[in-house]
Amino acid sequence: ELIYEGDWFNNQxxxxxxxxxxxxxxxxxxxxxxxxxxxxxGYEGKxxxxxxxxxxxxxxxxxxxxxxxNVNVFEISNCTELEEVFIGECSFNRINKDSKENKNENxxxxxxxxxxxxxxxxxxxxxxxxxxxxxxxxNNGLI
Numbered sequence: 001e002l003i004y005e006g007d008w009f010n011n012q013x014x015x016x017x018x019x020x021x022x023x024x025x026x027x028x029x030x031x032x033x034x035x036x037x038x039x040x041x042g043y044e045g046k047x048x049x050x051x052x053x054x055x056x057x058x059x060x061x062x063x064x065x066x067x068x069x070n071v072n073v074f075e076i077s078n079c080t081e082l083e084e085v086f087i088g089e090c091s092f093n094r095i096n097k098d099s100k101e102n103k104n105e106n107x108x109x110x111x112x113x114x115x116x117x118x119x120x121x122x123x124x125x126x127x128x129x130x131x132x133x134x135x136x137x138x139n140n141g142l143i
Contacts, residue, residue, distance in 0.1 A: 035081075036060045039067055041088065049073040050092075059083050065123070067091040074127075075110045082114040089123040092130065107132040114138070 018036040035057045041064035050071050052058070058079045065088035068074075074092060076082065092107075107130030111117065115138055 033057055037062070039063045041065045041067070043067045044069065045071065047071075049075070051075045052077075052079060054078045055082075056080050060086075062086045062088075063091055064088045065090055069093060072106055073108045073110075075108065075112075076114060077110070077112045079114050081116055083116050084119040084121075085111070085117070086121045087123060087126040089125060090128075091123075091126045093125060093128050108135075109133070110135040112137050 017034055018038065019034045020038040020040060032055065034055060036059060037052075039062065043064065045068055048071060050068055051073065052061070052075070054077070056079070059081050060083065061076070063086065067088065068091055071092055076085070107127070109127060109130060110133070111120075112135065
């Protein structure tokens with residue numbers, strides 16, 4: 001008799017969910033089955049990198065305004081169902097924009113192997129101080 005039909009991960013059925021990150025949550029709380037990831041305005045995170053790798057059910061990423069001011073690397077890879085990315089105003093920018101020292105000379109923006117990606121939206125001044133590399137690519141050459 002069939003008890004559960006669907007995808008499994010670590011011997012558990014995957015429940016497709018929407019996750020909203022606020023300062024109280026940790027990035028490790030993002031489950032394998034997340035289909036929509038929403039990051040609230042002003043979210044800083046704890047590290048110097050924003051990396052999403054191999055979330056096969058993720059369809060939408062929405063990052064609010066004024067998020068991740070100290071992040072050097074923004075990377076999304078192998079999210080095969082991802083269709084849209086939205087980055088809110090003034091996100092991924094250094095806090096003191098008037099100082100040349102706050103330019104992010106080594107900033108990396110990379111999206112790779114997200115074959116269904118149709119839409120990327122950057123609001124005003126997001127990634128405004130990134131002076132490093134920009135990479136959009138897939139193994140099949142389409143992006």
